[in-house]
Amino acid sequence: MARIARIVAVNLPHHITQRGNYHQNIFIDNRDREEYLRLLNRNSEKNKLKIISYCLMSNHVHMIVIPSTKDSMAKTMNIVNMKYAQYFNAKKNQRGHLWQDRYYSCILEEKHLIAAARYVERNPVRAGLVKEPWKWEWSSAKHNIEMSRVLHDYTGIKPDSWKEYIGQEEKKDLLKDMRRHTITGRPLASENFIKKLENKLKRNLTLLPRGRPKITKIK
Template structure:
């Protein structure tokens, strides 16, 4: 399914992901990860982007964030990705493209915002890097479990479904169908939510957002 023109709705949560070129690693040491987070904090503050969840994996990143302006996503990630690529090329003595094209994103309903946060913070568990999400030091999971303060994070745009003392147990729940829906919509750029949510977004952006079925029409539809 092809990717549609990017949809950005100010004040609503979005899932954002970016992979390394040819799926190769983009982080080579803790200093790299710290540099990425420093740049994320710098440019998100400058351009009005609130981060409510994130995870840095070896060859890709995931974020759930809320743009204050329609341009906040692009205005944050364009210089962030450029400056971080320059950092890696300099420190690793590399040349060429670090990232695989432009970042992927999709708008999330409130329900799917929580699903996306769990998906993002469970990534290291799913990849076999740690047993518990909060044990991965390069995500928002431990902060949401109440174990540390994270300057990257902004308050949730809605009342939390889960309190910090129950966050770890909530992260342990795995919902593969929801994960696949978020992955598909992020790849294609289509919003994640029920039909009423998507129809409301269509009115706001003035273009169709629901995927049309592919193939020949049924006889009764002709």
């Protein structure tokens, strides 16, 4: 599936996902997960990248983030991926690529933020690892229910309401949309929002057909 060149919109939410090379496991034990989160927390704070939600799975990660500058996302992800790969390869005494290509991302219209954060935190439930999102230790679900201010400041949703919301199953259409837009890089947003974003960024955000353009007969 073709994807457009990466786009970043300052102060708007983005969905990020990054997978292990050839779908290999990137986390073997809890020490690995702790190291990844340490790197993520340190560098996201340094580069002014707000983490709304996250989830660490065995062979991939998901996040909803809000960049404060146009470089916040790239600087954070690049250093985290590099440092974690060095740590992981040294631990296993191996060489080679840990990550599959560059990370995927897409801009989210703010009306999709709450649903996207739930999508991220319900990953372990969909995978059959837990029955309730907050039971998964390696996601933001429990933190967002108990004490997080970042999610609630941006959405206005209260912790009790958030617990109830992420306990509900997502609509299948949303799952498809999240996956498709993240792979292609096209914003998950209304056409009106996309048009405004195109005007602001001065670039086309529509996927063009692959291959040579069709020859049109002149009449």
